[in-house]
Amino acid sequence: MIALNNDEEQRIYLAPPLTDDEGDRELQDENAHLLDVESADAETGTTFRMPVWLRESSSSFRWTWVPLPLRKAGRATARWIKGPDPPHDLLFQPLFPKFQELPVRFLDRYAPRKAHKVTLLLSVYVLWLLPWFITLVKSNSSGRIEGFGRPQAISCTASYWSAGNGCGLNGNDCRPFSASHFAFRCPANCRSVILQKEQTIGNQTLNYQSLVVGGPEPDSSDPGIYRADSFICQAAIHAGVVSDSAGGCSVVKLNGAAHSFPSSKRNGITSTGFSSTFPKSFSFVPLSDGQATCPADPRWPLLGITVAAVALISIFTVSPAAFYFSTFGLLILHVGVVSDPPNLPTLTDLFSILLSRLLPASFIVYVLYLYAARPLLERVSHPGYQLEKTILYLTPAFIGALNNYTFALWIPLQRLTPHDLQNQPGAKAALSVVVSVIMVIVLSQAWLIRQAGLMPRYLIVYLSFVAFLLFLLSLPGLRLRIHHYILAMLLMPGTVIPTRASYVYQGLLLGLFINGVARWGFASIVETPAALGEDPTTPGGWWGASYPNITNSSVSIHLDTAPSTIMPYNDEIYSGNGNITFYLWERQRMENLGVDGISILLNDVERWRGYLDEDRTGKFTWRRQGRRGLELVEYRGIDFDVQNENDDHDDFPFTALNDDLQPRSVDRGTHMDIDTDGDKDEPQDLFFRFAFLRGAQAGHYGGAGVWLKDGRWLDPPPQKKPDP
Structure with missing residues (x-):
């Protein structure tokens, strides 16, 4: 018997008896390193491992090509991942268990049978729903303004x-x-x-x-x-x-x-x-x-009703399913209709869209229950955990479900997109704090998972998640978006270790899942740059992120130098009045982008659409005569005998006037409104923005070019990124 004491194995090795006829074939047996030594009663055997150095010296060992230091590191890593043997039981001990058992003992005394408990649970549902629904309907249907x-x-x-x-x-x-x-x-x-x-x-x-x-x-x-x-x-x-x-x-x-x-x-x-x-x-x-x-908004009284109902169920039930699904059902109804509903005007619309989201959400919640919630909640199904379970699980669940009052106000980060991170004030600092907190939580949970002996299976699960996310991230023309309901689905399986922290984390994640689904629905995990309003960054990006290139060479300005003859009743001259003309067509560029025309906003109102197949020149002219034409009020029955000598119809296609002052233009819009108020002739700054058209769809409007009231022109900012 040889006692070994080295870094690779610290076990007792019993050398097997050797015979003269033992052949090479027997020595090469891959299982030869496992030796059964009979005990004294010859009924049971004890298995001993052959030392690593002897096992790896066998000609059947397949990893000899790997350097020994790497093999040693690999073995050490594998042993660490497997965790302690036997695994540790990490269930926390309840505080004052006798006191926490009182609600369940009281219920068992007066409703000992299962049928009694089911009836009481249904009664709680009804007692929650009646005042909740009546208050909600009354609040939405009452009110009057004389x-x-x-x-x-x-x-x-x-x-x-x-x-x-x-x-x-x-x-x-x-x-x-x-x-x-x-x-x-x-x-x-x-x-x-x-x-x-x-x-x-x-x-x-x-x-x-x-x-x-x-x-x-x-x-x-x-x-x-x-x-x-x-x-x-x-x-x-x-x-x-x-x-x-x-x-x-x-x-x-x-x-x-x-x-x-x-x-x-x-x-x-x-x-x-x-x-x-x-x-x-x-x-x-x-x-x-x-x-x-006008009755006050009922969300706070209704929140009190919901909190009371969920807490009552939690305190008096030891069933993980009853607790979990009751919490989900009551919270998603409250969030989707009361505390953070979608932007819809009527109560019927809110119920309609909530029910459309409830069925897929219920399926996901059931899967999460099987693989995350039930393994955790079953460990505290003993009556001695009732109050701690209620506080540790429900408090963060409500914090997550009321995200619009909590994290949305505390964290200045609306969406995890490159655009938001670059532009939203405080987003980078907030992300660094959030990522740091999440990493601390993930590492602490990973350590507990190892202590429980579950690390190998969770490594497989989360490496699969990471591989899937990396695949989505690599898809061309799409942006990865981790909504908070997706974050909850990804992280909830890692909260099965029965520690107090795990109950807090799982409750919070369930609340975030409820808020994300009830408020925003099942938004896609990948979205197009167009949906996010991004500029093109790669070939094949969204055509609409490009916009017309407006420079000094494409703008012509003619200011009035004499009293207006088109408005003969007003002799006062303002130096900023006159015409501005844009030469818009970039035929080769528009052909490369596959666009059909251009749309123009004036003071954030669309005033012109031009298409390549209809407009040969691509010329748009706006006549500034104070604020005339900006009010979009048409006046009929006023005729003019003469026209400004600087304004011929060839250079003034948009504002060419017929005898009753209506604009002669196909799908161009109204220009003039006539008013004898002299103050209308004082010019104002005008803001022009341009976008490409593909059919009737307009792309992204670029920055504003400004025609200042003194007649000067400020070019719009150039496009920052190249065309797709």
């Missing part, structure tokens, strides 16, 4: 105007512009809503902020005028007619065109200024005391 009727519920992002050319040529798809009232009701917490995609106001690019344009002058008590593309509810908070914490009701009035929108900060919202004319604006009708009856 003289305007019942207010209609709108979302936080509701507005009268769509970005880009969403309102069509001359804004015709967003009419009427004036003479309209609308009684509305806003939900709570609208102030925190921010833009998720860039939106341009004049020559200002807004992103990751509220969208309110205009309002009262600073330090003024007069009611403010807001541009029509402002979020109505945020404008109402800015104006002080609606509360952010409780929502509220008011009446909005359309005012038609307005000629200046000052910037101001009120009630926690800073509005954006715009120094030119926009054809549609609104203000809020002052209401007298008692004129409006």
Whole structure:
């Protein structure tokens, strides 16, 4: 008997008896290193391992080509991954178990049978649903504003105007512009809503902020005028007619065109200024005391009802399935309809879209229950864990489900995309903190998984996840997006170790999954650059990320030098009035991009569409005569006998006038509105933006070129990246 003591093996080795007729074939047996030595009673045997140095000296050993240091490192790594033998039981010991058992003992005393418990569980569901649903319906159906009727519920992002050319040529798809009232009701917490995609106001690019344009002058008590593309509810908070914490009701009035929108900060919202004319604006009708009856937003009372129901189920049930699926069901209904619903106006729309998401979400939650939740919750199914389970699991579950009140406010990072990381203020710092915290949690969980002897199987699972994500990341023309519901699905399997931290992590991940699905649906894990509004970065990128190249050579300006003869009643000359002409066609470039034409926004309103097959010259001219033509108001019955000598019809295709002052143009839009108000002749800054067209679809509009009121032209910023 030889006792070995080296770095490779510390085991007892019993040499087998050798015989003279033992051949090479027997020595080469791959299993020869396992020797059975009979015990004294000859009924059981004990297996001993042959020393590594002797086993690897056998001619049958297949890894001799690997250097010995690497083999030693590999063996050490494999032993470390397998973990301790036997594995450690990491279940935490409950605090005051006798006290925590009291709810279950009480239930067992008065409802000892399973049928009794099922009946009580169903009763809790009913007792939760009745006040929850009645309060919700009453809140949405009640309320009245005298003289305007019942207010209609709108979302936080509701507005009268769509970005880009969403309102069509001359804004015709967003009419009427004036003479309209609308009684509305806003939900709570609208102030925190921010833009998720860039939106341009004049020559200002807004992103990751509220969208309110205009309002009262600073330090003024007069009611403010807001541009029509402002979020109505945020404008109402800015104006002080609606509360952010409780929502509220008011009446909005359309005012038609307005000629200046000052910037101001009120009630926690800073509005954006715009120094030119926009054809549609609104203000809020002052209401007298008692004129409006508007119940407060019910989300906080309803949250209390939901918390009470889920906590009651958790405290009195020891069934992992009853606890887990009750938590999921009640929370997803609450989030999808009350606390963080999609931006839909009616309650029926909210229920409809929630039910469409509920079935696939239920399947995913069931799979997560089988492989993540049940192994964890079964370990605390003893009554002595009731209160700790409730606190450790449900508290982070509600924090994750109420993401719009928690992480969305705490972490300035909306989407994990390169564009957001580069442009959102504080995003990089927030990401570094989040990644650091996640890495600490992952490493701590990995250590616990090893201690439990589960590391080999989890390595296979998570290496498969990583390989799949790397494959998606390599797909050309697509961007990988890890939504928080996907993050929850990826990380929940790693929370099966029964420690207090694991219950916190799994509850939080379940809440994030519920919030992501109920609020945003099953958004794709990969998205196109067009969907994310990105510029082209690789060949084959989105054609619409390119836009027309407008330089000094493609712009011609002719300013008035004499009193206007087209407006003979006004003899005052403003040096900035005149014509600006754009020469737009880049035929070879447009052919390479596969586009058909160009769209032009003037002051963020689409005023012209031109197509290569219809327009031979690709020339667009705008006549500036103060703010005339910007209000999109048509006047008939006024004829002019003469025309400005600088404006012939060949150089002025867009604004050529017929006898009744209607524009002679195919799909071009309205130019002139006639008013004898002399102040209208004072020029304003004009903002031009250009985009390519493919059929009726417009691409991304580039930055604004500005025709200053003194007649100077500022080129739009050039395209940053090459065409796809």
